[in-house]
Amino acid sequence: MSPLLEIEDLTVAFTAGERTAHAVRGVTLSADTGRTTVVLGESGSGKSVTARAVLGLLGRNARVGGDVRLGGESLLGLDERAMSARRGRDIGLVPQDPGGSLDPLRRVGGQIAEVLRAHRVRNSRAARRELALELLSQAGVPEPGRVARSYPHELSGGLRQRVAIAAAVACGPRLLIADEPTTALDMTVQAQILALFQRLQRELGMALLLVTHDVGVARLMASTVVVMYAGRVVEEGPAARVLDRPAHPYTAALLAAQPRPGIPRGELAGLPGLPPSATAEIEGRCALVPRCPYAVAACSAEPPLLAPVAAGGSAACPVPWPDPVAAPGAGARTR
Structure with missing residues (x-):
């Protein structure tokens, strides 16, 4: 059976004028019903743009290629x-900032009821209020x-996020997209x-597509992890x-930079330098080359393709390298 969500190339x-920013560069991933696909990467990796491409929320100056299918139906041609x-009926969205998605001038119960009305869920106003x-x-x-009688500014950040989630699942979507949904929340509320x-x-x-930069969130939530870098x-x-x-040095670097007991924050490992700009020309090489201590000449000759990894999944790195966060007793990395 095919996955519910299929993103292909x-x-x-x-x-903008004569400048072109390549935010996503040939991404393929999927999400299955009842499972969670976590898209993991630092800011600027293209993960949020990928999620918004599914919803068709990229604006008029975006050029989109490839295919996005939901239940076998292509969405890009709609x-x-x-x-x-x-949107709302088949695909729900929980944004990073619930305050930005809620109308500050309307009570939150009425906003959820409006989602129900727009998708013709419940016929009467009273029935929609009850369902809200x-x-x-x-x-x-x-x-x-x-809470339903409250305005967004009268609620805490955690309550606003719960309201946004209630609105996102109001019509029973098959796919829920959560874009950095806990970034602005304290650890307990998160x-x-x-x-x-x-x-x-x-x-x-539902299938859940969760976008995050937080390795801890990925560990807690993910069935499948998709790591993105430079689109x-x-x-x-x-x-x-x-x-x-991890079978890629960038993934290993993300894990090594995660705070762990006994390691002061100032001593956490990290990659030198910064990710390439979206306007940078990187089509002919691995984007990680300037920051990767394991890069060889072949890495600059062409971008490596995803290749199967022995323990499952795939990685786009053909170069042997020591695994700094291997499981205890696991020994050297195998592909």
Whole structure:
């Protein structure tokens, strides 16, 4: 059976005058019903642009290539009216900043009811109000009646995120996209929101595409991890293999930079330099070359293709290198 979401050779470029920024450079990934695909990478890797390409929310100056399919249906060829019908109904979005997605001048209960009205869920206003309260309760909102009557600015960040989640799942979408949904929250609230995602996924049977830069979130949530760098997928595979036995030096660097007991923050390992700009010409080489201590001449000759890894998944690095975060007793990396 095919995955619910299939992204194949996706490219996204933005043009402004004579300058072109290549945000996504040939990304292929998928998400299965009932499972969580985590797209992991630092800022500027193209992970959020990839997620928004699924929703058709890239703006008029974006040039998009490749294909995005949901349940076998290609989304990139749909006009705006058809895509609007699928947003909310088939695909829900939980943004990084719930305050930016909620209308500051409307009570939050009315905003959830509007999602229901737009997709013709429940016929009467009273029925939609009742369902909005049920959705807030399902999202773990205490006193849903009071919260429904509140304006966004009257709620905490955690409550606003729960409201955004309630709106995103209001129509029972098949796919839920969460774009850095816990970045602005403290650790306690972050854990509560992630637990909420897990519960809703079990109850509603959704596929979850979760975008994050946080390795800890990936460890907690992922069935599959897709690692992106400079607009490309550099590694993908089962979460346990990618996060315990990375097969690409960039993935290993992300893991090595994660805070761990006994290692002061100032002593965490990190790659030198910065990621390339989206306007940089990197089509003929591996984008990590200027920062990678294991690069050889072949890495600058052509971009490496994803190749199978012995323990599952694939990685775009043909060069043997020591694994600095191998599981205890695992020995050298094998491909």
